[in-house]
Amino acid sequence: MRINHPAAIALAGTILAAALAGCTSVTDHAANAAASASAAATARTAAAPSKASCTELTAWNQRGQSAVKALYADTGALTADAHANNPVAVATAGRKLTSDAIAAATLPVPPVAAGSWKTLTAAYAAAGTALAKGDATGAVPQLQQGNTAISAFSSATARCTS
DSSP: OOOOOOHHHHHHHHHHHHHTTOSGGGGGGGHHHHHHHHHHHHHHSSOOOOOOHHHHHHHHHHHHHHHHHHHHHHHHHHHHHHHTOOOHHHHHHHHHHHHHHHHTSSSSOOOSSSHHHHHHHHHHHHHHHHHHHTOOHHHHHHHHHHHHHHHHHHHHHTTTTE
């Protein structure tokens, strides 16, 4: 099973960023959302991975897929908690995001979209740490960077199955 949710995560990330920053509408972050969409579009048009890399990705997915799913679940939980205006739950979700991002970073680097993988794990770890400390505003740029990177990673890995 492959995960291919770049548009959903970009939208959820924009909504989460707006909610965490205390904005009254998502349009307050239109410029950042446009930048994330542009980065995701660039990733989709990049060269397709080699057949050998895709074969290696299949083996990597045996361990890596659960890490990717955990990060998607963590950002989804953060979005729900932020929408519910529940700062205690946001802090708890931030600690979970940090833990899962650090665990993901300890895996071998995937053979496809390695740069995106390194970026998303570092950005999500930093965002989760900020959220755990109650610094939602400081977490927003890191969340946006992580969301852009996970979208690029998902797009690149999806090209191995298409």
